[in-house]
Amino acid sequence: MKEKILSLLSENEEYVSGQALCKELGVSRTAIWKVINQLKEDGYEIESVTGKGYRLMHRPDCITAEEITSRLHTQWAARPVYYFEKIDSTNSEAKRQAEQGASNGTLVVAEEQEQGKGRRGRSWVTPAGSAIAMSLLLRPGLEGKASTTFNQTGTGESDGNKKTVLHPDRAPMLTLVMGLTVAAACRDICGAEVGIKWPNDVVAEGKKICGILTEMSCEVDYINYVVIGIGINTGIEQFPSELENTAVSLHTLMGRRPDRARLIAACMEKFEFYYNRFMETQDYSLLMDEYNALLAGKGGRVRVLAPGNEFEGISEGINPKGELLVRRDDGSVEAIFAGEVSVRGIYGYI
Numbered sequence: 119m120k121e122k123i124l125s126l127l128s129e130n131e132e133y134v135s136g137q138a139l140c141k142e143l144g145v146s147r148t149a150i151w152k153v154i155n156q157l158k159e160d161g162y163e164i165e166s167v168t169g170k171g172y173r174l175m176h177r178p179d180c181i182t183a184e185e186i187t188s189r190l191h192t193q194w195a196a197r198p199v200y201y202f203e204k205i206d207s208t209n210s211e212a213k214r215q216a217e218q219g220a221s222n223g224t225l226v227v228a229e230e231q232e233q234g235k236g237r238r239g240r241s242w243v244t245p246a247g248s249a250i251a252m253s254l255l256l257r258p259g260l261e262g263k264a265s266t267t268f269n270q271t272g273t274g275e276s277d278g279n280k281k282t283v284l285h286p287d288r289a290p291m292l293t294l295v296m297g298l299t300v301a302a303a304c305r306d307i308c309g310a311e312v313g314i315k316w317p318n319d320v321v322a323e324g325k326k327i328c329g330i331l332t333e334m335s336c337e338v339d340y341i342n343y344v345v346i347g348i349g350i351n352t353g354i355e356q357f358p359s360e361l362e363n364t365a366v367s368l369h370t371l372m373g374r375r376p377d378r379a380r381l382i383a384a385c386m387e388k389f390e391f392y393y394n395r396f397m398e399t400q401d402y403s404l405l406m407d408e409y410n411a412l413l414a415g416k417g418g419r420v421r422v423l424a425p426g427n428e429f430e431g432i433s434e435g436i437n438p439k440g441e442l443l444v445r446r447d448d449g450s451v452e453a454i455f456a457g458e459v460s461v462r463g464i465y466g467y468i
Contacts, residue, residue: 119143119153124188127164127174135171181227181250181378189383194223194261195254195393196386202226204246206233208253209333209347215255216335216343222257225386231349249367250350250378254389256292257343258397259283286336288400289344290456291440293318293332295396296346296389298405300328301412303384304350310371313414315468316433316442317456320350321414324468325366327351348385352376364467401438410435414468415461420444422452423460433461 122143126134139150154164154172161178177185183199190196198221205211205228212226231244231251244251297314304312304320304327312322320328328350335342351367353375368376395404402409410416413435420433422444431444434451441453442461454461462468 119145119149120157121184121187123150123153123157124162124174124184127172128188130173133165133167133170133173138171177377177379179247179375179378181229181382183227185379186225186227186382189379190386191383192223192386192390195390196225196383197223199225199227202228204228204230204232207231207347208251209331209345212253212255212345212347213333213335213343216345220255222255222260224255225252225382226255227252227382244349248351248353250348250352250382252382253345253347254296254386255343255345256393258289258341261394261397284341284397284400285339286334286341289334289336289341290332291396291400291402292344292346292393293330293456294402294409294436294440295392295405296330296332296348298409298412299385299389299392300330300348300350302392302408303381303388304328304368306388307381307384308368308372308376310368312371312412313468314409314412315414316436316461317440321468322366322371325364326467327366327368327371350381352378352381399438402436402440403438406436406438415463418463418468421462422454423462424454 123139126139126142136147136150140147154166158164161180162174163176165173165175181201183201186196186199200215202211208226208228208231212224215224215226228244228251230246294317297318297320300320301312301314304310310322312320312327315321315326318330319326328348331347332344334344351365353369354367355369357365392405396402398404415433416435418433419430421430422428429446431446434443434445436442437453439453441455443451443453445451
């Protein structure tokens with residue numbers, strides 16, 4: 119009921135009468151009063167005026183399930199939301215949820231993360247209140263099908279038939295979809311001039327602001343589930359010395375802390391849109407122009423670091439497969455697939 123009352127108060131700048139809330143929710147005035155008091159205890163400033171009703175004056179910077187859901191306008195993304203004050207890793211929890219049959223679109227969010235995961239096994243620690251740590255569970259092909267059941271492997275079944283829409287070899291492309299999502303959301307909600315560092319970072323002022331890690335459970339020819347983990351630096355004012363030249367936060371860019379719940383909701387809404395477009399073609403045909411417009415370092419000189427194959431060239435953007443096109447000094451163009459390859463600018467991180 120908390121989330122519904124928050125939604126109703128958020129949608130109205132003026133007062134919402136207790137009678138209107140009772141009618142909408144089908145509960146007593148006493149029940150409404152109890153929830154309003156619970157919200158006040160949670161840090162929400164709600165004005166109560168006899169004869170007028172309730173008005174939301176201020177929201178705390180919290181990322182609870184109720185707060186995020188009250189901001190959502192999605193069909194399936196972040197439905198439902200599971201919130202944890204402290205957790206080992208949101209990706210690990212999302213995978214645990216998946217193995218227990220959690221539905222497509224389940225979002226796991228944590229205030230504090232102690233064993234977060236980065237690319238190539240790197241750790242990602244999230245102190246309380248400093249960032250957004252979240253993981254989205256996907257079962258490609260089952261969007262919006264809440265009635266679908268799952269067998270012991272987590273594979274969706276309907277009428278006894280496995281639903282296979284996205285082949286496992288295309289799942290890594292979802293990392294780029296999420297990169298575009300976060301960059302677009304940060305621009306819209308925070309007004310931050312951010313870009314994308316291919317394949318899995320969002321950057322600003324030449325430094326990393328967000329990392330993305332995609333993990334998958336699959337068989338030879340079908341996907342059980344995909345988990346996309348997102349870590350966004352939001353409230354960090356001072357990074358450790360070893361990171362100060364490569365990391366930045368939205369707080370630094372904006373001069374204030376962003377509204378994390380609003381940013382999470384925007385990410386989910388944009389991801390649902392971009393993901394649906396991606397699934398139409400199962401490549402980047404419909405997203406490539408927008409992605410390349412935000413691609414940091416495009417047109418600049420980069421160094422490609424691949425096992426046994428290091429070279430320099432000019433970044434020309436991605437192709438429909440999500441591969442980075444790099445023009446070598448001899449004029450030939452090489453398509454770089456993510457995997458174990460790193461691409462760096464000649465004079466810095468980008």
